[in-house]
Amino acid sequence: MIKLARPEIGAAEIDAVARVLETGMLVEGVNVAAFETAVGRYTGARHAIAVSSGTAALHLALVAVGVGPGDEVIVPGFTFPASANVIELAGAVPVLVDIDLATFNLDPAALERLVTPRTRAIMPVHLFGQSAEMDVVAAVARAHGLKVVEDAACALGARYRGRACGALSDAGCFSFHPRKVITTGEGGMVLTDDDAVAARIRALRNHGYYVDGGGFLEPGFNYRMTDFQGAVGVAQMSRLDGLVERRRELARLYDRVLADLDVVRPSAPPHVDPVWQAYVVLLPEQVDRAAVTDDLRARGVETTFGTYSLGAIPRFASHGAVPRSTEAWRRSLSLPLHPRMADEDVASVAEALAASLREVACQAPAVRG
Numbered sequence: 001m002i003k004l005a006r007p008e009i010g011a012a013e014i015d016a017v018a019r020v021l022e023t024g025m026l027v028e029g030v031n032v033a034a035f036e037t038a039v040g041r042y043t044g045a046r047h048a049i050a051v052s053s054g055t056a057a058l059h060l061a062l063v064a065v066g067v068g069p070g071d072e073v074i075v076p077g078f079t080f081p082a083s084a085n086v087i088e089l090a091g092a093v094p095v096l097v098d099i100d101l102a103t104f105n106l107d108p109a110a111l112e113r114l115v116t117p118r119t120r121a122i123m124p125v126h127l128f129g130q131s132a133e134m135d136v137v138a139a140v141a142r143a144h145g146l147k148v149v150e151d152a153a154c155a156l157g158a159r160y161r162g163r164a165c166g167a168l169s170d171a172g173c174f175s176f177h178p179r180k181v182i183t184t185g186e187g188g189m190v191l192t193d194d195d196a197v198a199a200r201i202r203a204l205r206n207h208g209y210y211v212d213g214g215g216f217l218e219p220g221f222n223y224r225m226t227d228f229q230g231a232v233g234v235a236q237m238s239r240l241d242g243l244v245e246r247r248r249e250l251a252r253l254y255d256r257v258l259a260d261l262d263v264v265r266p267s268a269p270p271h272v273d274p275v276w277q278a279y280v281v282l283l284p285e286q287v288d289r290a291a292v293t294d295d296l297r298a299r300g301v302e303t304t305f306g307t308y309s310l311g312a313i314p315r316f317a318s319h320g321a322v323p324r325s326t327e328a329w330r331r332s333l334s335l336p337l338h339p340r341m342a343d344e345d346v347a348s349v350a351e352a353l354a355a356s357l358r359e360v361a362c363q364a365p366a367v368r369g
């Protein structure tokens with residue numbers, strides 16, 4: 001089976017975990033601090049604050065920039081539901097903006113008309129490791145006095161006009177789930193250049209305790225990262241450049257081998273440098289994506305859909321019309337991509353996909369009839 005994704009864990013990570021376990025200092029120790037320093041240095045952010053997941057990072061970022069009850073936050077309709085869940089957890093209302101099918105990211109032309117007097121923030125998502133159009137997001141935010149919180153869960157290593165995703169806004173959030181570019185098992189990180197926002201996030205991740213400011217000043221969470229996760233993160237950061245380069249090579253290979261197939265390949269404008277957390281194609285409209293996924297599995301290739309349409313989740317359906325998000329959810333297919341894949345694996349995936357498309361196209365009338 002050619003796996004969809006596979007974390008890069010080696011002897012360095014295993015040794016690092018064992019060393020931490022032997023010390024008995026298991027939570028938020030020197031390794032979490034070293035991991036924060038490494039991510040801060042890599043992205044150029046003034047503060048990098050490790051937490052227990054990408055979802056925790058987003059939740060804290062929203063609260064710390066001032067999102068609360070009565071506010072609206074604009075979020076794309078095509079994303080993992082955590083992006084919208086955290087808006088509700090902060091007491092606010094998600095307002096869905098539709099996407100551009102060419103990039104899978106929020107449609108810059110659709111953003112400004114969704115701003116209302118209640119809008120407090122925009123949450124661009126750098127989906128599949130490709131930056132959203134941040135100049136437009138920043139311009140709309142500036143014009144209306146809004147905060148920007150980046151969902152950069154998939155985008156460590158991605159760049160926009162040469163600058164690191166996650167460090168392009170008031171607060172940017174990474175996930176270190178095993179399907180992301182680097183992993184700590186579970187884990188997340190918030191980046192910010194704002195000292196006050198950073199102090200609040202550091203306190204809120206630890207029960208609302210302000211280290212330099214008088215103790216438990218407000219209710220907080222336990223969103224701390226363990227020190228063995230921090231140690232894995234340090235080891236992962238030392239591999240990051242190689243991991244990113246290999247992902248980019250594999251994506252270029254996919255671009256070549258899929259060129260003659262009847263699928264829409266992902267594309268990025270020249271000022272956007274994706275990290276290819278996932279390589280997601282759009283199948284022809286009439287093709288049954290689930291049938292292709294099943295057929296590919298039988299051929300030894302693991303695939304899945306791109307991500308969810310919030311417009312197809314009943315709880316969010318009334319929060320905005322997002323037909324292109326729902327189309328992307330129906331037609332998208334995420335192909336295997338992880339740094340240990342061989343070049344020949346990419347060619348095998350392309351051959352299997354071509355065969356599946358032929359097979360499923362032949363079967364379709366019989367199945368429907």
Ligand SMILES: Cc1ncc(COP(=O)(O)O)c(C=O)c1O
Nearest residue numbers: 053054055080082153175176177
């Ligand atoms: C776009 C997006 N946002 C948020 C998350 C949540 O991250 P985590 O699983 O680390 O909580 C994910 C990950 O799964 C994601 O893909």
